[in-house]
Amino acid sequence: QVTLRESGPALVKPTQTLTLTCTFSGFSLSTSGMCVSWIRQPPGKALEWLALIDWDDDKYYSTSLKTRLTISKDTSKNQVVLTMTNMDPVDTATYYCARTTSGFHAFDIWGQGTMVTVSS
Amino acid sequence: DIQMTQSPSSLSASVGDRVTITCQASQDISNYLNWYQQKPGKAPKLLIYDASNLETGVPSRFSGSGSGTDFTFTISSLQPEDIATYYCQQYDNLPLFGQGTKLEIK
Numbered sequence: 494q495v496t497l498r499e500s501g502p503a504l505v506k507p508t509q510t511l512t513l514t515c516t517f518s519g520f521s522l523s524t525s526g527m528c529v530s531w532i533r534q535p536p537g538k539a540l541e542w543l544a545l546i547d548w549d550d551d552k553y554y555s556t557s558l559k560t561r562l563t564i565s566k567d568t569s570k571n572q573v574v575l576t577m578t579n580m581d582p583v584d585t586a587t588y589y590c591a592r593t594t595s596g597f598h599a600f601d602i603w604g605q606g607t608m609v610t611v612s613s
Numbered sequence: 614d615i616q617m618t619q620s621p622s623s624l625s626a627s628v629g630d631r632v633t634i635t636c637q638a639s640q641d642i643s644n645y646l647n648w649y650q651q652k653p654g655k656a657p658k659l660l661i662y663d664a665s666n667l668e669t670g671v672p673s674r675f676s677g678s679g680s681g682t683d684f685t686f687t688i689s690s691l692q693p694e695d696i697a698t699y700y701c702q703q704y705d706n707l708p709l710f711g712q713g714t715k716l717e718i719k
Contacts, residue, residue, distance in 0.1 A: 530708070540649075540657065540700055542708040553707060556614065589656055597704040599647040599662035606656055 495519035497529070497590050497604035504610050505580050511609060515573040515590030522568050523548055526595040529573040531564065533586040534606075541586075546573055547596060582611045615639055619701050619711030625719045632688040634714045636701035641681050645705040648677055648686045651713075652697045660699075661686065693718060 501513035513531070520527055530545040544564040545553045554562050563576045573590060587608045591600035616639035626632050636646065644664040649657040659668045661677035664684055674689045688695055696718055701711040 539712045540651075540702075540710040542710065545708070555707065591656075597645075597708060599659050599668075599704075600649075600657070600702075600708075601659050601662075601668070603656035603658075 495592065495602045497592060497602060499588060499590050499604045499607040501588070501607055501609065503608060504612065506613050507581055507611060509580050511575075511577045511580050511584070513575045513577075513588055513590075513607065513609075515575075515604060517571050517573070517590075517592070520592065520594075522546075522566055522571070522573070525549075528593045528596060529566070530591050530593065530600065531573075531575045532589045532591055532600070533584075534589070535583075535586040538586075543577075543588075544575060545593075545597070553597075580611045585609065585611045615642065615703060615706050615709060617701060617703055617709055617711040619714060621714060622712060623715040623717070625717045626691050627719045628691055628693060630691045632691050632695075632716065634686045634699055634701075636679075636684045636686070636711050638682045638684075638703055638705075640705075642703045642705035644680045645703055646677075646679070646684050647702045647704070648675075649700045649702065650695075650697045651700065657700065691716075691718075 497517040528547040531543040546564045561578045566573045587606040589606045591603040618637045646664045648661040651657040665677045698713045698715045
């Protein structure tokens with residue numbers, strides 16, 4: 494069974510750096526084609542893709558946020574980490590990690606999401 | 614950059630109705646389009662991939678069609694459990710979601 498679970502702080506202050514961890518099981522991120530993405534959703538708003546890391550350690554970022562994002566993986570721990578710098582209240586959202594099995598394709602399995610509030 | 618226009622933004626229909634949602638891309642994306650269902654407080658769920666392929670385990674009343682720039686998602690007979698927000702997502706370039714369609718029961 495494939496599962497993903499997000500973890501990280503529920504509250505961060507403006508200007509701080511957010512670090513989120515996606516811990517997954519049931520697949521290996523060293524398998525060709527496997528990728529993990531981060532996607533967020535502000536309250537009441539649409540989904541926004543943020544970043545993707547693939548089996549070959551290639552990384553892709555949202556054009557509008559790429560200067561603030563870093564994605565990395567620890568294959569031995571089955572974890573993918575996202576950092577977002579200079580947090581602002583508009584970054585308040587539920588952050589999801591999700592899997593694709595062939596590069597940029599369909600997000601077939603999602604984590605439950607973790608809500609992050611940015612407030613002083 | 615590719616833009617995705619999803620419509621309508623909200624929709625009210627009766628149980629048993631046929632429901633259609635459209636998604637239009639600003640440029641040709643072939644069949645690189647997926648559809649998701651999101652219920653309140655839950656993560657999105659993949660329903661349709663590559664424009665018209667039903668994900669395993671998804672009821673056959675859900676279907677998708679289209680290619681190029683114009684895509685359609687259909688529920689052939691609306692059920693109460695289909696109340697949710699539906700999103701299209703293109704992956705011709707960096708992934709991009711539509712703005713969503715909130716489906717309610719009339």
